[in-house]
Amino acid sequence: MIAPLAKFLDWSAIQVLVRMPHAYGRSPQMEEALQFLKEPGFITADSQPAQVEFNPDKSDLHFRFPTPQPCSFPENNIIYGRLYRCTEHWQERPVIVLLHGGGDSFGYRFRYPLIARHCNRAGFNAVTLVAPYHFQRRPRQPGALSWPDYLQMAEATAQAIAEIRALTGWLLGAGCPAIALWGFSFGGWLAGLTACRDTRLASVVLAAPRVRMNLSFAEMVSRRRIREVLQGERAAWATLNGTSLNLTSAQPVIPKRNILLIETMHDLFVGKEGIEDLWQVWGQPDIWRLPHGHVSKALLPGLTGRVLRWLEPRLNAATAKHDRAFGKIH
Numbered sequence: 001m002i003a004p005l006a007k008f009l010d011w012s013a014i015q016v017l018v019r020m021p022h023a024y025g026r027s028p029q030m031e032e033a034l035q036f037l038k039e040p041g042f043i044t045a046d047s048q049p050a051q052v053e054f055n056p057d058k059s060d061l062h063f064r065f066p067t068p069q070p071c072s073f074p075e076n077n078i079i080y081g082r083l084y085r086c087t088e089h090w091q092e093r094p095v096i097v098l099l100h101g102g103g104d105s106f107g108y109r110f111r112y113p114l115i116a117r118h119c120n121r122a123g124f125n126a127v128t129l130v131a132p133y134h135f136q137r138r139p140r141q142p143g144a145l146s147w148p149d150y151l152q153m154a155e156a157t158a159q160a161i162a163e164i165r166a167l168t169g170w171l172l173g174a175g176c177p178a179i180a181l182w183g184f185s186f187g188g189w190l191a192g193l194t195a196c197r198d199t200r201l202a203s204v205v206l207a208a209p210r211v212r213m214n215l216s217f218a219e220m221v222s223r224r225r226i227r228e229v230l231q232g233e234r235a236a237w238a239t240l241n242g243t244s245l246n247l248t249s250a251q252p253v254i255p256k257r258n259i260l261l262i263e264t265m266h267d268l269f270v271g272k273e274g275i276e277d278l279w280q281v282w283g284q285p286d287i288w289r290l291p292h293g294h295v296s297k298a299l300l301p302g303l304t305g306r307v308l309r310w311l312e313p314r315l316n317a318a319t320a321k322h323d324r325a326f327g328k329i330h
Contacts, residue, residue, distance in 0.1 A: 021148070028236065033240070037154050042154070063080070081128055083125065099187025181205070182209045185210060193209075201258075248278055248281045300303065
């Protein structure tokens with residue numbers, strides 16, 4: 001795609017999506033957030049399988065389970081997702097968990113089901129999962145989500161990782177031989193954080209991921225008041241970049257041959273610099289540098305199939321290893 005067009009699409013999306021943050025006069029709780037991020041409870045060593053329940057009225061597609069790290073808002077303590085089974089004996093096939101971008105309700109409702117069906121045709125199960133404080137998990141209580149509240153953000157991050165790991169445990173317990181995470185933007189960041197802590201994952205794909213706290217997009221906001229409010233938090237975000245929220249602060253616990261980074265070279269939302277840094281710090285795993293922006297990558301034909309072809313040998317190898325361990329012969 002021509003660079004000016006890709007950047008124009010990103011710039012236009014920033015004007016629509018970036019709004020004045022809701023501030024309710026609460027403390028940003030930076031010191032509390034920094035302390036929480038240093039504690040072992042940020043990412044616990046143990047992870048129990050999720051207690052998944054399916055909705056029988058919707059063809060066993062929709063499921064829910066209680067979060068392993070509850071908060072004070074009841075709406076956010078229930079996780080919602082969809083399991084797209086590839087065959088009748090779906091437990092014998094690998095699973096690709098699709099992690100959505102921040103606030104991407106359109107993608108979650110319409111684009112990810114299409115990706116899931118592509119996964120099914122390739123012989124893989126697919127799962128979509130609602131991240132904390134998104135969609136039907138948003139608290140209805142006025143003032144529940146205040147900005148900035150760095151402690152709430154850190155706790156939500158820990159909650160999201162715990163939920164991905166709990167779902168991974170349930171899928172493995174159901175018999176699925178291999179689990180891959182495929183995250184988009186914010187979801188790519190969560191996939192990366194999880195890959196630094198969970199050896200059970202067979203593979204991860206980070207598509208245009210946020211690597212660290214990044215406010216560079218604030219300069220693109222045309223409304224001066226919003227731009228100034230966002231820019232006023234730069235020092236705080238720089239402080240958070242010195243914590244474990246920065247993907248470059250840790251190493252993945254899965255082999256780098258099973259990691260794919262997808263960089264969008266004209267991206268105004270997350271930029272390409274962070275992804276290049278991550279590529280170097282993580283030992284130069286596979287990386288695709290696409291001449292697109294954050295928005296236009298969704299318009300790239302054939303990208304889903306290309307990712308699935310990259311995942312196929314890795315998931316099949318993990319499946320074969322699993323089957324040998326359990327004495328299965330095909």
